[in-house]
Amino acid sequence: MKISYPLVVLNFKNYGEAIGSRCLKLAKIAEKVSLDTGVTVAVCPNFVDLEKIARSVAIPVLAQHCDPYEPGAFTGSVVAENLREAKVSGSLLNHSEKRLKLSAIAAAVARLKRVGLFSLVCADDVSSAAAASALNPDALAIEPPELIGTGVSVSTARPEVVTKTVASVRKLNKEVHILCGAGVSTPDDVKKAILLGTEGVLLSSAYVKSRDPETLLRKMCEFSLV
Amino acid sequence: MKISYPLVVLNFKNYGEAIGSRCLKLAKIAEKVSLDTGVTVAVCPNFVDLEKIARSVAIPVLAQHCDPYEPGAFTGSVVAENLREAKVSGSLLNHSEKRLKLSAIAAAVARLKRVGLFSLVCADDVSSAAAASALNPDALAIEPPELIGTGVSVSTARPEVVTKTVASVRKLNKEVHILCGAGVSTPDDVKKAILLGTEGVLLSSAYVKSRDPETLLRKMCEFSLV
Amino acid sequence: MKISYPLVVLNFKNYGEAIGSRCLKLAKIAEKVSLDTGVTVAVCPNFVDLEKIARSVAIPVLAQHCDPYEPGAFTGSVVAENLREAKVSGSLLNHSEKRLKLSAIAAAVARLKRVGLFSLVCADDVSSAAAASALNPDALAIEPPELIGTGVSVSTARPEVVTKTVASVRKLNKEVHILCGAGVSTPDDVKKAILLGTEGVLLSSAYVKSRDPETLLRKMCEFSLV
Amino acid sequence: MKISYPLVVLNFKNYGEAIGSRCLKLAKIAEKVSLDTGVTVAVCPNFVDLEKIARSVAIPVLAQHCDPYEPGAFTGSVVAENLREAKVSGSLLNHSEKRLKLSAIAAAVARLKRVGLFSLVCADDVSSAAAASALNPDALAIEPPELIGTGVSVSTARPEVVTKTVASVRKLNKEVHILCGAGVSTPDDVKKAILLGTEGVLLSSAYVKSRDPETLLRKMCEFSLV
Numbered sequence: 015m016k017i018s019y020p021l022v023v024l025n026f027k028n029y030g031e032a033i034g035s036r037c038l039k040l041a042k043i044a045e046k047v048s049l050d051t052g053v054t055v056a057v058c059p060n061f062v063d064l065e066k067i068a069r070s071v072a073i074p075v076l077a078q079h080c081d082p083y084e085p086g087a088f089t090g091s092v093v094a095e096n097l098r099e100a101k102v103s104g105s106l107l108n109h110s111e112k113r114l115k116l117s118a119i120a121a122a123v124a125r126l127k128r129v130g131l132f133s134l135v136c137a138d139d140v141s142s143a144a145a146a147s148a149l150n151p152d153a154l155a156i157e158p159p160e161l162i163g164t165g166v167s168v169s170t171a172r173p174e175v176v177t178k179t180v181a182s183v184r185k186l187n188k189e190v191h192i193l194c195g196a197g198v199s200t201p202d203d204v205k206k207a208i209l210l211g212t213e214g215v216l217l218s219s220a221y222v223k224s225r226d227p228e229t230l231l232r233k234m235c236e237f238s239l240v
Numbered sequence: 241m242k243i244s245y246p247l248v249v250l251n252f253k254n255y256g257e258a259i260g261s262r263c264l265k266l267a268k269i270a271e272k273v274s275l276d277t278g279v280t281v282a283v284c285p286n287f288v289d290l291e292k293i294a295r296s297v298a299i300p301v302l303a304q305h306c307d308p309y310e311p312g313a314f315t316g317s318v319v320a321e322n323l324r325e326a327k328v329s330g331s332l333l334n335h336s337e338k339r340l341k342l343s344a345i346a347a348a349v350a351r352l353k354r355v356g357l358f359s360l361v362c363a364d365d366v367s368s369a370a371a372a373s374a375l376n377p378d379a380l381a382i383e384p385p386e387l388i389g390t391g392v393s394v395s396t397a398r399p400e401v402v403t404k405t406v407a408s409v410r411k412l413n414k415e416v417h418i419l420c421g422a423g424v425s426t427p428d429d430v431k432k433a434i435l436l437g438t439e440g441v442l443l444s445s446a447y448v449k450s451r452d453p454e455t456l457l458r459k460m461c462e463f464s465l466v
Numbered sequence: 467m468k469i470s471y472p473l474v475v476l477n478f479k480n481y482g483e484a485i486g487s488r489c490l491k492l493a494k495i496a497e498k499v500s501l502d503t504g505v506t507v508a509v510c511p512n513f514v515d516l517e518k519i520a521r522s523v524a525i526p527v528l529a530q531h532c533d534p535y536e537p538g539a540f541t542g543s544v545v546a547e548n549l550r551e552a553k554v555s556g557s558l559l560n561h562s563e564k565r566l567k568l569s570a571i572a573a574a575v576a577r578l579k580r581v582g583l584f585s586l587v588c589a590d591d592v593s594s595a596a597a598a599s600a601l602n603p604d605a606l607a608i609e610p611p612e613l614i615g616t617g618v619s620v621s622t623a624r625p626e627v628v629t630k631t632v633a634s635v636r637k638l639n640k641e642v643h644i645l646c647g648a649g650v651s652t653p654d655d656v657k658k659a660i661l662l663g664t665e666g667v668l669l670s671s672a673y674v675k676s677r678d679p680e681t682l683l684r685k686m687c688e689f690s691l692v
Numbered sequence: 693m694k695i696s697y698p699l700v701v702l703n704f705k706n707y708g709e710a711i712g713s714r715c716l717k718l719a720k721i722a723e724k725v726s727l728d729t730g731v732t733v734a735v736c737p738n739f740v741d742l743e744k745i746a747r748s749v750a751i752p753v754l755a756q757h758c759d760p761y762e763p764g765a766f767t768g769s770v771v772a773e774n775l776r777e778a779k780v781s782g783s784l785l786n787h788s789e790k791r792l793k794l795s796a797i798a799a800a801v802a803r804l805k806r807v808g809l810f811s812l813v814c815a816d817d818v819s820s821a822a823a824a825s826a827l828n829p830d831a832l833a834i835e836p837p838e839l840i841g842t843g844v845s846v847s848t849a850r851p852e853v854v855t856k857t858v859a860s861v862r863k864l865n866k867e868v869h870i871l872c873g874a875g876v877s878t879p880d881d882v883k884k885a886i887l888l889g890t891e892g893v894l895l896s897s898a899y900v901k902s903r904d905p906e907t908l909l910r911k912m913c914e915f916s917l918v
Contacts, residue, residue, distance in 0.1 A: 028318075030311035034325035061287040062303075062322040079316030085256035087445070089284075090305030090338035092254075096288040099260035108794060112316035116786060116794040120820045141827050142798045148822040148864060186826060186864050219313070334568060342560060342568040346594045367601050368572045374596040374638060412600060412638050480770075482763035486777035513739040514755075514774040529740075531768030537708035539897070542757030542790035544706075548740040551712035564768035671765070 015074040015103045017132055018054045019191060020238035021214035022204070022231070023155070025058045025078060025106065029222045037063040038070060040221070043228045045071040053235035058106055061092060065100040076134065079112045080105035082121030094122075094129045104132025106216075108146070110157055116145070123151045136195065136216070143179045147187040154183065155216040157195035165220070167203035169194050173210055180211040201233035208240050241300040241329045243358055244280045245417060246464035247440035248430070248457070249381070251284045251304060251332065255448045263289040264296060266447070269454045271297040279461035284332055287318060291326040302360065305338045306331035308347030320348075320355045330358025332442075334372070336383055342371070349377045362421065362442070369405045373413040380409065381442040383421035391446070393429035395420050399436055406437040427459035434466050467526040467555045469584055470506045471643060472690035473666035474656070474683070475607070477510045477530060477558065481674045489515040490522060492673070495680045497523040505687035510558055513544060517552040528586065531564045532557035534573030546574075546581045556584025558668075560598070562609055568597070575603045588647060588668070595631045599639040606635060607668040609647035617672070619655035621646050625662055632663040653685035660692050693752040693781045695810055696732045697869060698916035699892035700882070700909070701833070703736045703756060703784065707900045715741040716748060718899070721906045723749040731913035736784055739770060743778040754812065757790045758783035760799030772800075772807040782810025784894075786824070788835055794823070801829045814873065814894070821857045825865040832861065833894040835873035843898070845881035847872050851888055858889040879911035886918050 026032035194207035252258035420433035478484035646659035704710035872885035
């Protein structure tokens, strides 16, 4: 499943609105909007619904987390081979609700790469983002944790965090794609994120809890094409 | 899915032999043997294959781990509601490869119970097993970690650990079911475990990596009926 | 250093008011009040000030945490032998700000016992306290985490949590001493805790941040002798 | 306490040979050798002995770990202010036996810097070292974990890991000092480490468990002046 930019990544977390049949419905809406607008939308379902969603939609599906192990005696883990076998395209890593040790991020990025999968590392400030970029993931998302889930977008509340991070990361790594996370709630937030030099957004509750997720996402995709 | 005793629990861990289509095959064999012998066999697939297996077999399917949260902003988690929605029967908790904080075991047992699911708490010594029994899970598994994956069964190598644990637990909790884990490899290990006062076994590599898992499991089920 | 009951345990946490010379001053006040009132007061300084405090006061000094290891290649750890060598009397375990895995609590209690030191395990609800009591620590502290640091005492706000916990624990363990933690702020909270069947209290900010810690502690000690 | 290069850092871990009075003796030997040879030797005692050692020797003393918090309600933690108050010069971070989350390393480096202390971040491979260098610590130590405690030095067994790491780090950060850890056992290992482009070594058991630590360290210091 090809990932292109601008990219809109929808993290379903483990919200009750995104479990079981509701998870599939939200993924199907994302697929429809992506096909209509031509903007790549990736969805990140919970682990239990992950395989079913990957079978059911023609857009990239990402895990919310991936452990740094090879297949083996790792009870309760999710490894790159689980994802590949289920046609999952890759994984978020180091989300603010699932922070990882530096050595685990390094190993998980390497393992996803080895099996041909996409890695998107979240980071919460300028220096962590710079550090994460040195691990050569496919993409980074900047998420100041104090804005996550607030409905206040980093691109609006603290545009300087975004521009500084883009500048810091670009000094170390010219190729990594940079997304803007934390508080992305409106189509306008998406537009601002792109204008600040990022290549897309990572959002969650604004989509999952929206009364009209299709209209919201459609506008977000359109506004990403600034 | 009713759980009765003697009970044979097969933890597939994240072995390469139990990912994707191989996972389904191992689960189907377990289902066949269970139906043939009348002994309940439960399977514990990795998270990504979990929902598919629960849809595909008529034996209890358990998660390998469950987080103690309600549905919500918990990226990378698996909660009781994920399991219920996917018709998964319950979960292992505190496996030696996924040890949990005491407060997390207490909360996860309570949450599984609240949504009507089965909890099986692993413990690695007499005092931890006694402590875990005070949390009132449905079942306990005794797994001295130094024997896990060794092919040496606790029921054979250290029968006194089993009898002491059964005695200690029974003083505190008359109702919890007690299984024997760690190193269970042969039908004879199963028989010994039952004779030592447990009501079943928890095993992993002996089944997953067997060249003839069906024959092995069939004999184990038969030997459990001592 | 003998520990007797009623017992008042002062957790200094890592508050700025209890670092370095201020730590020593707070410990000296506790020593004075203990000697004056005849009530045992134990102090729990941060790790760096721990040895100095243990050399400087004639009351029990406890660590805030202890790892479950033997001496060895455990960078950044504190083990029972460190405490014994420094004349520290024992340790808190599983404080709500330093929650431990069940297996670590079990092992740390056992290791402290083996070197002759005192263990005080914190637990946040009835079932965790019951479980912890099965590990046979010297003492337990009940601390509903939603009350910690609020200035609202569990003995006042939720007396039923205290009485239920005492009853549950006593069914499993007749000998463990039970303290009341979380929100203990006034001499009256101490009195209530004792009347509800506990043998002392564990408190922190009320003492550390008091403008007159000596008067507060003196009254608390007096009120503990109901 | 000024830190200059070449630098020999002695991590005492929590070996029985380095607890209490034995800890002080090992620190005193290090002080003597440092004064005699003019090479800076820093010692890293366990937390409980840390303050006493910092009062007793005229060489840099480092903590083995530092939490990323400000002073406050963090039971069982060690923060930068504890170290500063005790005249400790700084801290190791992310040692292989105390791995940290990326966000914790970033925050701890920043907090140590803010209070004027030295930070030495350990990393286990080329990409983690590059990432850590982006956090701008004072120094880095390269420690392939498969060599730690083996008596086989990375500078001897895998010189290419050292040269690659030096090259990778130098691309991103011209100023960070780079040390060589893992398996450093002999004066010759120290010499090789310097010749491969590092500015010193981090070692542990070879010194702590030596029958003649003074002679060993003296030769190591001399061999560091290649």
